Amino acid sequence: MHTKRNLFYAQSGGVTAVINASACGVIETARAQGERIGTVFAGRHGIVGALKEQLIDTSKESAASIAALRHTPGGAFGSVRFKLRSIAESAAEYQRMIEVFRAHDIGFFVYNGGGDSMDTANKVAQVARTMDYDLTCVGVPKTVDNDLPFTDNCPGFGSVAKYIAISTLETGIDISSMPQTKVFILEVMGRHAGWIAAAGALAGKDRSEPPHLILFPEVPFDEDRFVEALRDTVERHGNCVVVVSEGIRRADGEFVAKSKTSDVFGHAQLGGVAPHLGEVVRGRLGYKFHWAVADYLQRAARHIASAVDVEQAYALGRAAVEMALAGVHGKLPILVRTSDEPYRWEIGQADLDKVANIEKALPRHYLSDDGFHITDACRRYLQPLIQGEDYPPYEHGLPRYVRLRNELTPKKLPDWTA
Amino acid sequence: MHTKRNLFYAQSGGVTAVINASACGVIETARAQGERIGTVFAGRHGIVGALKEQLIDTSKESAASIAALRHTPGGAFGSVRFKLRSIAESAAEYQRMIEVFRAHDIGFFVYNGGGDSMDTANKVAQVARTMDYDLTCVGVPKTVDNDLPFTDNCPGFGSVAKYIAISTLETGIDISSMPQTKVFILEVMGRHAGWIAAAGALAGKDRSEPPHLILFPEVPFDEDRFVEALRDTVERHGNCVVVVSEGIRRADGEFVAKSKTSDVFGHAQLGGVAPHLGEVVRGRLGYKFHWAVADYLQRAARHIASAVDVEQAYALGRAAVEMALAGVHGKLPILVRTSDEPYRWEIGQADLDKVANIEKALPRHYLSDDGFHITDACRRYLQPLIQGEDYPPYEHGLPRYVRLRNELTPKKLPDWTA
Numbered sequence: 126m127h128t129k130r131n132l133f134y135a136q137s138g139g140v141t142a143v144i145n146a147s148a149c150g151v152i153e154t155a156r157a158q159g160e161r162i163g164t165v166f167a168g169r170h171g172i173v174g175a176l177k178e179q180l181i182d183t184s185k186e187s188a189a190s191i192a193a194l195r196h197t198p199g200g201a202f203g204s205v206r207f208k209l210r211s212i213a214e215s216a217a218e219y220q221r222m223i224e225v226f227r228a229h230d231i232g233f234f235v236y237n238g239g240g241d242s243m244d245t246a247n248k249v250a251q252v253a254r255t256m257d258y259d260l261t262c263v264g265v266p267k268t269v270d271n272d273l274p275f276t277d278n279c280p281g282f283g284s285v286a287k288y289i290a291i292s293t294l295e296t297g298i299d300i301s302s303m304p305q306t307k308v309f310i311l312e313v314m315g316r317h318a319g320w321i322a323a324a325g326a327l328a329g330k331d332r333s334e335p336p337h338l339i340l341f342p343e344v345p346f347d348e349d350r351f352v353e354a355l356r357d358t359v360e361r362h363g364n365c366v367v368v369v370s371e372g373i374r375r376a377d378g379e380f381v382a383k384s385k386t387s388d389v390f391g392h393a394q395l396g397g398v399a400p401h402l403g404e405v406v407r408g409r410l411g412y413k414f415h416w417a418v419a420d421y422l423q424r425a426a427r428h429i430a431s432a433v434d435v436e437q438a439y440a441l442g443r444a445a446v447e448m449a450l451a452g453v454h455g456k457l458p459i460l461v462r463t464s465d466e467p468y469r470w471e472i473g474q475a476d477l478d479k480v481a482n483i484e485k486a487l488p489r490h491y492l493s494d495d496g497f498h499i500t501d502a503c504r505r506y507l508q509p510l511i512q513g514e515d516y517p518p519y520e521h522g523l524p525r526y527v528r529l530r531n532e533l534t535p536k537k538l539p540d541w542t543a
Numbered sequence: 544m545h546t547k548r549n550l551f552y553a554q555s556g557g558v559t560a561v562i563n564a565s566a567c568g569v570i571e572t573a574r575a576q577g578e579r580i581g582t583v584f585a586g587r588h589g590i591v592g593a594l595k596e597q598l599i600d601t602s603k604e605s606a607a608s609i610a611a612l613r614h615t616p617g618g619a620f621g622s623v624r625f626k627l628r629s630i631a632e633s634a635a636e637y638q639r640m641i642e643v644f645r646a647h648d649i650g651f652f653v654y655n656g657g658g659d660s661m662d663t664a665n666k667v668a669q670v671a672r673t674m675d676y677d678l679t680c681v682g683v684p685k686t687v688d689n690d691l692p693f694t695d696n697c698p699g700f701g702s703v704a705k706y707i708a709i710s711t712l713e714t715g716i717d718i719s720s721m722p723q724t725k726v727f728i729l730e731v732m733g734r735h736a737g738w739i740a741a742a743g744a745l746a747g748k749d750r751s752e753p754p755h756l757i758l759f760p761e762v763p764f765d766e767d768r769f770v771e772a773l774r775d776t777v778e779r780h781g782n783c784v785v786v787v788s789e790g791i792r793r794a795d796g797e798f799v800a801k802s803k804t805s806d807v808f809g810h811a812q813l814g815g816v817a818p819h820l821g822e823v824v825r826g827r828l829g830y831k832f833h834w835a836v837a838d839y840l841q842r843a844a845r846h847i848a849s850a851v852d853v854e855q856a857y858a859l860g861r862a863a864v865e866m867a868l869a870g871v872h873g874k875l876p877i878l879v880r881t882s883d884e885p886y887r888w889e890i891g892q893a894d895l896d897k898v899a900n901i902e903k904a905l906p907r908h909y910l911s912d913d914g915f916h917i918t919d920a921c922r923r924y925l926q927p928l929i930q931g932e933d934y935p936p937y938e939h940g941l942p943r944y945v946r947l948r949n950e951l952t953p954k955k956l957p958d959w960t961a
Contacts, residue, residue, distance in 0.1 A: 136720070140717055140720045170722050197716070198713050198716055199716035199717045199719065200721075201720075203720055204720045204721060205722060205723070206721070206723055287940060290940070290941060291941060292840050292844075294944070295617075295839075295843035295846065295942075296839040298615070298616055299558055299616060299843040300839065301617065301621075302558045302619075303557070303558065303622060303623075303624070304621060304623060309839060327940070327941065397818055399836075400815055400818065415838050415839055416836070417836050417837060417838035417839060417840050418817075418834070419840070420714075420835035421713075421717045421718065421727060421833055422710050422713070422714060422729075422837070422840070425710075425713035425716065425717040426710075427713060428709050431940065508939065508940070512939070512940045514937055516932070519932055521926065521930070522705060522708070522745070522849065522929035522930045522931065523708060523709060523712055523746070524709065
């Protein structure tokens, strides 16, 4: 016989169009398990909410509001970029978190994030054990970058992929209408992995259609080769659509476009490679060009989310709670592909400590020989992930996204001072 | 009793998400008038197609293909930026055009474009008269910039407005999830008129919600005032979402972000004001920021077109043919608003020579006193234009846009040499 305990859920890192669908899966599943799970608390701004004892009481939200999370982008409880260091270095933070969990009788910890967050979840799991606190820790994968190992894909990626593929298709049609504009450059996210850039390729049946050239972080950027390929494309097709990952680097490892700041994880903040390439086009080829930088637009574009992605995000949230209830600890649910066409998948499991801090780049056999496009194998992998439209409801011409009340539960501990 | 004559249709200038819906209206209406209108020829790349005698025979396209134009972005026959000068200066071009029309028995000329194009249509109308050639000339308004006078709005604008409002809403939710990112800057089109930037305001109920600040070409850019307003917004709301028109200028009239080129109309090519403002934020306030430049994405985004915009674009194409058949010459159909809420509109008419080369800026009473936002009057004007979704059909996760055969009709004249 189990005692009833509370669940703590937190969102971490860059948000996506569907991380709230995972939250919806977590909360709806927990609510259906009222005999085992008491209140679902959500961290106000992720793990920082646990440290500050800012616990959002999701039981104050109506069933309709929680259901609406499924079609609402962003992180409904607030996310955060906050990395705990090793257990030795950040001992005070880990211990504080467990104290907060103890004060609110948290028996289940569900952490929704990318590789860094799975690392944190894993360490929380370890510290709970050493502090002899009974806590079941489960992760929920999330990242638009699609760079987690083991899982077929990461929730959030399919929707960005769909947005980028559609945007590439639409802008490719646009530029084909304009004989004077020869080059269009679309900059997309992807710090170290070119999955999002690769998704642009779905806009055309092959590289005779936009996008003609794709620049991946996995392929060292060689300006001469780029200029040559671009000129050749314009001469052959009349114009050239380029999809470029923000994270492309030169052979010496230097980012082609590096801002002057870096984030708290020590990652360089990127952005601006498209205008840089535009200047290269202007200076070396003299072509008229246009460029766009999608930035947050791509990861927030819930209006054109992939139905497959929404369904998987929800299913992983649900699976995480089911795993926690089954006593599975230190793991996360993952997606296992069983068939490309028709696309079939099921839920598997992986260890948090094996997922943490591994970045899955595009494998070599997904890249064309010249490194400017994808292979059929990559296309077979990507194609199912953008299937289906999952339109949000509209009101007055805009999607009707939910804003939660986000009421904090009363504190029981002294304030935390870092 | 009328003789049956052919119709020449051409698309001009920057394309939109719905210019093909106007083409659909033109062609479907002409096809239904088989006793009066023979073949609809479309200019390959607009008016240049008339000069080069590159006439696309649209009768080779199936009814299904023509119907699919209604949901296909871009310019299906190719557009062009090509401005004829005065009748005296460009006499050879105007005369050549009339010769081509005579060779192909063109009795109706329907020109789909913005202010510059209405100017051209007007001059063609005049030259036809002086050459004693029987030609009925009618315009169809089109421009994402929404800067034509007389008409309630311009087809193409409503869909860009919807895209920008949704993108502002979605990115506003995204940044609200991320406590460390303080500023998001979205650069939108609008060379001289701030209509598209104004549409971003529809994302929030008032300026307490994103977008907090809007920068219009109509308001001289003052960096100190901008920095002050931005700091104030971040302190008050925790972050600041800025929508900025590419065309903002300093008090001395200089564009804040000017590329080194200009287009054939002598307009400066713009782009890059968002990263410039980002550097201002970094240098003067030290806030973490993100920026996006929507560029072609906004005007090609047929996937989230405004249903009102699509319907109006089609209706104006249909009206142009009906006017031409009624012998109306030297005019264009326009939209006349008869009610804000519920939104009601009907088709009116305006003179080509009065529309040409007038740019309708945002009126002062549409701008807030401090110049950083819109008034309720502006909101009442804009709100109806983004109503309704008109989703294209999808296949394999992507919109199924049509690509026409675009077969040229055999030439009858010697080649044209400019």
